[in-house]
Amino acid sequence: MVLSESKDANGRSVIHDCATTALPAHFEQVAYWGTRTFLGDYYKTFGHGSENVQQSVTKALASPAQFKSTLNPGPFVVEDENYNYISARWPGDAELFAEEIIKLFESFNKIV
Structure with a gap:
């Protein structure tokens, strides 16, 4: 969400x-x-009635096709090699996300 709301010079x-x-x-x-029923709006990222995270992020992209997802709850990350950018969906992806970030940094060390 932070990156989808962060703007470039344009x-x-x-x-x-x-x-x-x-x-x-x-x-x-x-x-x-x-x-x-018992937690109120706790699990709605921006509160009841707001758009969901997927909608917010997809609106920030040049094309909805850039948003990649799966309903499989197993670890899942997306790497955009053109921008050295890696994203994940939720806490269940954290370990794989960290492993992929480490691999990306290690690949930079091989270049230097």
């Missing part, structure tokens, strides 16, 4: 041209409606 999102992922709408909705 006023476009800094991830405008990247392939990316984020919290899928389906994941957010299941958590929100499954817990709303």
Whole structure:
């Protein structure tokens, strides 16, 4: 979300041209409606009635096709090699996300 809202000198999102992922709408909705009775708006990222994270991020992209996702809850990351950019969806992706970030940094060390 932070990168989708961060703008470049032209006023476009800094991830405008990247392939990316984020919290899928389906994941957010299941958590929100499954817990709303006893947790209120806690699991809705921006509160009841707001758009979901997937919608917010997709609007910042040049094309909706750049948003990559899966409903498989197993670890999932998206790497855009053109921009040395790696994204993940939720805490279940954290270990794979960290491993991919480390590989990216290690590849830079081989160049230097």
